[in-house]
Amino acid sequence: MNIPSTLKTTGRAALLGSLALAALGSVAAFAQEAAPAAAAAAPAAAPTPVLDTGNTAWMLTSTALVLMMTIPGLALFYGGMVRKKNVLATIMQSFAITCLVTVLWFMFGYSLAFSTNESASMNNYIGGASRFFHHGITVSTLWLPGVANIPEFVFSMFQMTFAIITPALIAGAFAERMKFSALLIFMALWLLVVYAPIAHWVWGGGFLGAAGVLDFAGGTVVHINAGVAGLVCALVLGKREGYGTTNMAPHNLVYSVIGASLLWVGWFGFNAGSELAADGLAGAAMLNTQVATAAAALAWMFAEWIVAKKPSVLGIISGAVAGLVAVTPASGFVNPTGAFIVGIVAGVVCYISAVKVKHMFGYDDSLDAFGVHGVGGVVGALLTGVLADPAINALGKDASIVKQLYGIVFTIAWTAIATFVILYIVKALVGLRPTTQEEVEGLDISQHGEVVP
Numbered sequence: 336m337n338i339p340s341t342l343k344t345t346g347r348a349a350l351l352g353s354l355a356l357a358a359l360g361s362v363a364a365f366a367q368e369a370a371p372a373a374a375a376a377a378p379a380a381a382p383t384p385v386l387d388t389g390n391t392a393w394m395l396t397s398t399a400l401v402l403m404m405t406i407p408g409l410a411l412f413y414g415g416m417v418r419k420k421n422v423l424a425t426i427m428q429s430f431a432i433t434c435l436v437t438v439l440w441f442m443f444g445y446s447l448a449f450s451t452n453e454s455a456s457m458n459n460y461i462g463g464a465s466r467f468f469h470h471g472i473t474v475s476t477l478w479l480p481g482v483a484n485i486p487e488f489v490f491s492m493f494q495m496t497f498a499i500i501t502p503a504l505i506a507g508a509f510a511e512r513m514k515f516s517a518l519l520i521f522m523a524l525w526l527l528v529v530y531a532p533i534a535h536w537v538w539g540g541g542f543l544g545a546a547g548v549l550d551f552a553g554g555t556v557v558h559i560n561a562g563v564a565g566l567v568c569a570l571v572l573g574k575r576e577g578y579g580t581t582n583m584a585p586h587n588l589v590y591s592v593i594g595a596s597l598l599w600v601g602w603f604g605f606n607a608g609s610e611l612a613a614d615g616l617a618g619a620a621m622l623n624t625q626v627a628t629a630a631a632a633l634a635w636m637f638a639e640w641i642v643a644k645k646p647s648v649l650g651i652i653s654g655a656v657a658g659l660v661a662v663t664p665a666s667g668f669v670n671p672t673g674a675f676i677v678g679i680v681a682g683v684v685c686y687i688s689a690v691k692v693k694h695m696f697g698y699d700d701s702l703d704a705f706g707v708h709g710v711g712g713v714v715g716a717l718l719t720g721v722l723a724d725p726a727i728n729a730l731g732k733d734a735s736i737v738k739q740l741y742g743i744v745f746t747i748a749w750t751a752i753a754t755f756v757i758l759y760i761v762k763a764l765v766g767l768r769p770t771t772q773e774e775v776e777g778l779d780i781s782q783h784g785e786v787v788p
Contacts, residue, residue, distance in 0.1 A: 384480035397608025404601035412594025420777025507702035508565025548742035554664025562709020627678035631658025634682025657685035660711035673722035
């Protein structure tokens with residue numbers, strides 16, 4: 336058969352086109368098969384941490400709750416327990432400490448507690464200077480990227496509220512007898528020399544945290560620390576004028592009940608917020624806080640009822656605070672039954688400490704900073720080592736009373752020695768106490784020129 340030349344040319348073109356399409360199809364098929372193999376062979380790139388808005392919202396809320404614990408919570412709690420002539424001075428202490436610590440934390444405290452020291456050996460004991468004045472932190476900087484994913488600014492602010500309430504708690508031990516100028520100098524030095532290092536030891540990468548000391552929300556860092564410092568202050572300053580002979584009953588327990596109630600509510604931010612996330616462990620810490628507080632309040636009330644024959648308002652609110660203190664280190668490690676046990680033990684032990692032991696030894700811990708916070712913190716820290724439940728928090732599997740004692744001993748030693756030295760530095764600079772006449776008149780008028788009508 337004779338085929339025209341034009342058709343021959345067209346046929347050759349079609350044949351070449353078909354071959355080309357077949358070749359392209361084979362290449363495409365090979366590429367599709369090779370792509371998954373190449374992807375499997377290449378290491379997966381780590382996802383870029385993204386801000387967790389749920390965790391951030393909870394931490395913003397928790398931060399506000401913890402700040403409320405000091406102003407107005409602690410201010411009213413302490414203010415109602417002093418005599419009327421000292422109520423303004425006592426409330427002023429909490430408010431002024433809030434302002435002072437805020438500025439010092441922003442400038443130096445946060446970096447000393449939570450940055451990494453350039454010297455690996457020194458990092459066991461104190462942070463570095465890289466975060467002074469919050470240098471290097473931006474709105475995009477995350478704390479615990481890949482875990483909590485909250486802004487570092489928020490984490491710093493949350494920790495600031497802990498740094499605020501800790502020295503404010505100390506003031507309860509020397510209420511009604513320290514000069515305001517002395518208080519400001521003492522608190523500034525104490526924050527940087529005592530609080531910031533101990534916070535670093537436990538939470539900032541220091542040696543106590545590395546040793547396995549468990550402190551979920553501040554039993555060691557806050558309460559033992561403040562309670563022991565308060566006892567040293569009470570011993571160095573001596574007793575209030577007329578202590579043991581003059582009526583020093585609280586002037587307004589209604590203020591104190593309101594203050595204790597604000598402390599209780601704010602403590603949910605303190606304990607549940609320390610998880611740094613809105614999750615199941617935060618919920619467990621919240622429930623544990625409620626159970627332990629109620630149990631301790633009832634335990635103190637019934638102990639007092641048995642011994643003194645009447646349950647007092649001051650007793651039940653003091654018991655509640657004792658429960659809050661004791662459950663703080665344990666809140667994220669124990670189950671609710673453990674929290675119940677912590678509360679009962681703390682209520683009874685702190686009642687004995689604040690009411691009986693204080694009078695037995697004769698020291699003037701004015702508002703029981705040591706009797707409740709120091710002793711309650713020790714009770715909670717020790718029971719954390721006994722009652723920690725790995726089903727609540729996996730870190731609890733390595734808990735031991737020996738490790739907890741290790742943390743307690745180092746905290747007590749450093750706090751006691753450093754507080755003693757700071758007090759004598761302040762005494763040399765401005766003196767610690769007002770004159771006898773000024774103290775008898777009251778610190779409201781002698782230190783601030785104001786009185787409650």
